Amino acid sequence: MDPPDHTRLRGLVSKAFTSRMVERLRPRIEAITAELIGALPEEADLVSGFAYPLPVMVITEMLGVPPEDHERFSGWSEILARSLDPMLTDELISETGRARREFRDYFRDLIAIRRARPGEDFLSALARVEGLTEPELLATCVLLLVAGHETTVNLIANGILHLAGHGLLRQAAERPRQVVEEVLRYDPPVQLTSRIALEDTELGGTRVPKGTPVLGLIGAANRDPAVFPDPDRFDVTRDPGRHLAFGLGIHFCLGATLARLEGEIALAALAGAAPGLELTDPAPPYKSNLVLRGLESLPARLRR
Template sequence: MMEDITVDMVSKRPLPLFNPRDPDFIRNPYPTYHWLRQQSPLLWDPAGNYWLATSYDVCSEILRDRRFGRRYGALLENIYRRSMMDQTAFRLMAMTMLMQEPPDHTRLRGLVTKAFSARRVESMRQRIRTLVGELLDQLVPRGTMDVIRDFAHVLPVTVICDLLGIPAEDRRLFHETAISTRMLDPVPMNESELREANAMFEEQGAYFTDLFERRRRDPGDDLVTALVQVGDEGGLTNDELLANVWLLFAAGHETTRNLIGNGLLALHRNPGQLARLHLNPRLFPSAVTELLRYDSPVQFVGRTAFEDTEIAGTTIAEGQVVLCLVGAANRDPAKFDEPDSLDLGRSNNRPLSFGGGIHFCLGAQLTQIEGQEAFIGILGRLPGMRLQDIEEPSWQPNFAIHGLKALMASWDPP
C-alpha cells in the first residue's frame, strides 16, 4: 500500500505521506490511518507542509490545548501558497465562528448557544420523530429510495430550517442544493470547484440577505430573527451575520446526513450488529455514538500552533499547521479495543467526531438525536430494507467530510 519513498525522482519534490484524493483512500481511509499511526503519533508531511496527528491522545491534547487554534488565513496560504481571501467562499468562511478565535469566537458562539441548549434541543425530539414518520409515510409505499437524497438530506435540512425560521415555501431551494465541502480539504480546489463554491455562497447569500430584510419587517420566533436583531444593535456586521447563518445551515445538516448514510451502510455490512439493534432498541443511543466512531462524518480538523509547542516529544513550531486525523484517532487500538469492529454496545465510548475544546461542535446533541430517531424510524418501518452496491457505494470525493453521494435501498412495499 505504501512505499518508503519521500522524493519524486523526476521533480525532486517531496511526496505526500498519503493521497487524500485517492479513490481507494476515500472509500476506506482506515488502513492508511493505521499505517500512519504505526510510524508515529505525530508525522511531518513535507508535501502538504503540515503535521499529521494520528493517535487519539495526541489529537485530543491538541484539540484542547489553547496554544493551538484557528488561523484561517495562514491555513489557506499553506494550501494555496497565495492569498485567497478575495474569493467569496473563503472570505465568508473566514468570518464564521468555526474559523475564529477569542474574543470574536466567544462573541459569535455566545449569540447562538442558547438555541442549542440541552433542554431546548431535547425538546425538539418529538418534532424530529414526527418528521421521520412523515418522510417514511411518503417513502414506504414506493419500495425504493436513495437514502441520501430522499431521507438523510431532507430530514436535517428540515430540522435546521425549522430552527432558523426558513419559511416552508422556501425550503425546496435547500432540499435540492448540495453544500460544497471541498473547500475544507487540504488539497487545493481546481478552478471549476472554486467557481462552484463561490456560486453556492452567492446564491444562498442572496437568499439569506432577502430573508434578513423580511425578518426585519416581520419578526418571528426563530434564530434568524434573533441574530438580525443583534446585528441591527451593532453586535454583528452584515458579513458576520450572513456567514454565520450560512454556517449554521451547512453544519446543521451535513454531519447528520453523513451519519445516517455511513451508519446504515455500516449496519448492513455488519448484519450481526444490525440484528442486535433490532432485538434491543435500548441500544440506539450507544449505537449512534459507535457509528460516529466507526466511520466519522468528519475525518480531520485543522489547528495552527500559536507558539512553539512540544507534543508527544516533538516540537511544533509557531505558525505550523496540524491536521488532527479524528478518523484515525477513533480507530486507535490504544484507546478502543478491536477498533475496526463495530460494537453497538461499546462502553466508555468517547470518539472525537465532534472535535474538542472551545470549538466542540455546537450541534453535537442535535445530531445524535436526529441520528437516533432516524435509525429508530427506518429500522422500525423497513426491517427488510436491502441496500444496493453495499461493497462499492458511491462516495463524495472529499477528505474532511466523509460521506456517500448516493445509497440506493429497496424493500417489499406493503
C-alpha cells in the same frame, strides 16, 4: 475564530442548541422522520429519500427558511462542503466564491424580511441581537445551515450502511444512543479538521513552528487501539468512550446534541418500520469529499 470574538459569537448562538431547546424539537423530528419513511418506496435510495431531507428540513425550520427555498441552497451547501478539503482546484475555488456570495445575498434578503416581520424562528432571534455585525450574522447563518445538515446526512447514511451491512439494524431501536455513538466513532461524518499553531509547540516528538497549519485526523483518532479495544470492529455494545467525532475543547461541535437526537430518532424509526431492510449495493458510492465523508447514494430494499 479565536477568543474573544469566538467566545462572544458562540455565546450568542449556543442558546438555540442547549439540551432543553433541542429536546423541544423531538416531536417535530419524529413527525418528519415518520413522514419520510412512509413515503419511501420498497426500492429506495436512502440518501436522497431519507438521510438528506431529514436534517435539511430540521435546520431550515429552525432558521426559518421557507420550504420552497430548500432546493435553492442545496447546491450552494454541497459546494461549500467540498471547499473544506485541504486541496482545492481553481474551478472549485471559483465555485466556492460564487456560492458564498449567493448564499449571503439570500440570507441578507431573508434577514431583512425577518426584521420587518419577525417570527418565532432562530433567524428572527439572531436578527434582533445587538452587537452582532452584518458580516458576522451572515457568516453564522451560512455556517449553521451547512454544518447543520451536511454532517448529519452522513451520520444517518453511514449508520444505515454499517447497521444493515452487519445485520444489526434492529439494535438501533433497542439501544439508539449506543448505536449512534458507535457510528460516530467507527465512521465519523467529519474525517479531519485543521488548526494553525498559535505558538511554537511540539506534537508527538515533531516540532511545530508558530503559524504552521496542522491536520488532525479524527477518523484515525477514533480507531486508536490505545483508546478503543479492537478499534476496527463495529460494535454497538461497546462503551464509546471519548471519541472525537464532534471535536474537542472550545470548538466542540455546537450542534452535537441536535445531531445525536436526529441520528437516534432516524435510525430507530427506520429499524422499527423496516427491520428486514436489505442493501442492494454492497459497495455504495461515496462523494469525493475528503473532510465530510459521506455516501453519494445508498440503494436499499425495504422489507416492512
